Amino acid sequence: MPVDDVSTALVAWYDVHARRLPWRSPPGTAPPPPYRVWLSEIMLQQTTTAAVAPYFARFVARWPTVAALAAADDDEVMREWAGLGYYARARNLLAAARTVAARGGFPDTEAELHALPGVGRYTAAAIAAIAFGRRAVVVDGNVERVVARLFAVATPLPAARAALYDLAAGLTPDRRAGDHAQAMMDLGAGVCTPRAPDCGRCPLTARCAAFAAGDPARYPVKRPKPARPVRRGTAFWIEHDGDVLLVRRPASGLLGGMAGLPTGDWSGDDTPPLAGDWQMLAVPVRHVFTHFELRLAVAVLRPAVRPDLPGTWHAVADIAAAGLPTLFARAADLVLQTRAEDAHSPRFALENVR
Ligand code: SF4
Numbered sequence: 001m002p003v004d005d006v007s008t009a010l011v012a013w014y015d016v017h018a019r020r021l022p023w024r025s026p027p028g029t030a031p032p033p034p035y036r037v038w039l040s041e042i043m044l045q046q047t048t049t050a051a052v053a054p055y056f057a058r059f060v061a062r063w064p065t066v067a068a069l070a071a072a073d074d075d076e077v078m079r080e081w082a083g084l085g086y087y088a089r090a091r092n093l094l095a096a097a098r099t100v101a102a103r104g105g106f107p108d109t110e111a112e113l114h115a116l117p118g119v120g121r122y123t124a125a126a127i128a129a130i131a132f133g134r135r136a137v138v139v140d141g142n143v144e145r146v147v148a149r150l151f152a153v154a155t156p157l158p159a160a161r162a163a164l165y166d167l168a169a170g171l172t173p174d175r176r177a178g179d180h181a182q183a184m185m186d187l188g189a190g191v192c193t194p195r196a197p198d199c200g201r202c203p204l205t206a207r208c209a210a211f212a213a214g215d216p217a218r219y220p221v222k223r224p225k226p227a228r229p230v231r232r233g234t235a236f237w238i239e240h241d242g243d244v245l246l247v248r249r250p251a252s253g254l255l256g257g258m259a260g261l262p263t264g265d266w267s268g269d270d271t272p273p274l275a276g277d278w279q280m281l282a283v284p285v286r287h288v289f290t291h292f293e294l295r296l297a298v299a300v301l302r303p304a305v306r307p308d309l310p311g312t313w314h315a316v317a318d319i320a321a322a323g324l325p326t327l328f329a330r331a332a333d334l335v336l337q338t339r340a341e342d343a344h345s346p347r348f349a350l351e352n353v354r
């Protein structure tokens with residue numbers, strides 16, 4: 001299949017159907033500043049455009065340049081990132097911003113971009129193509145799917161990954177490299193979708209082997225996934241005089257550097273940080289990480305005297321502003337919800353009257 005043939009059809013389609021996203025420039029116009037491209041690409045790793053949009057808006061309003069972000073306070077950035085997940089990204093974001101600010105601006109080659117913290121092969125290629133117009137092979141899950149279908153690649157993922165990259169490289173043009181990359185992304189996100197590709201709206205039907213074979217959703221072929229293991233743990237809600245104890249998680253590891261409730265290590269160590277008459281909430285919080293599912297029980301203690309424990313005390317009434325990641329925000333919701341239900345139960349009312 002000639003490169004120009006596919007890319008020309010794709011970019012012509014993109015000129016009309018490009019998604020309008022806050023971090024993008026319209027097709028065929030000057031590229032957006034590298035800061036916006038880089039920030040959006042980091043946020044979009046494992047995250048949908050709908051989830052990213054409000055975070056992106058808040059970040060660029062608060063830190064409009066990479067120099068401003070580089071000078072930001074770590075805790076402030078982690079707090080703004082709270083809820084977006086995959087928190088190693090926020091730590092790498094700060095490290096990369098400081099590297100870029102120290103060298104006076106973003107590098108413009110794929111290799112130098114790849115050397116920045118948190119910038120993998122895909123992200124480096126995307127920034128090089130979109131912000132700097134360089135020919136770069138930009139392959140994410142969406143692009144893999146489109147290419148697997150165009151060529152009806154029968155080898156299952158992940159074994160097919162290198163071959164799909166080479167096929168994508170064969171389709172990548174020298175001209176309008178950024179628009180080609182974004183056109184591929186848009187086609188994969190909106191037309192060549194995982195379960196029900198909308199081939200009637202696709203500019204590449206005449207060139208698509210899977211469409212010709214009559215079963216495009218069969219591609220990319222995947223090996224069945226093993227079941228996700230379940231891990232269990234306990235979060236400890238210690239409340240005194242309207243405040244709850246929060247801790248800062250270790251910098252490395254899951255939810256590293258984020259604020260949270262005290263917990264064990266989620267592998268069986270559930271020793272409470274304090275002896276007392278702990279009340280277990282009836283339902284645990286379920287949270288799915290990439291490699292396992294966590295069922296986090298929530299234990300509540302309201303000691304009469306404020307205990308001397310490491311961490312900071314945060315007003316329960318203002319818990320939404322604590323910058324808790326989703327897992328702990330859900331645990332907090334559960335505690336507050338249980339308390340509200342208790343307040344309306346006859347048992348609670350009776351105890352209060354006594
Ligand atoms: Fe995907 Fe259908 Fe287009 Fe082929 S024709 S690339 S399967 S949307």
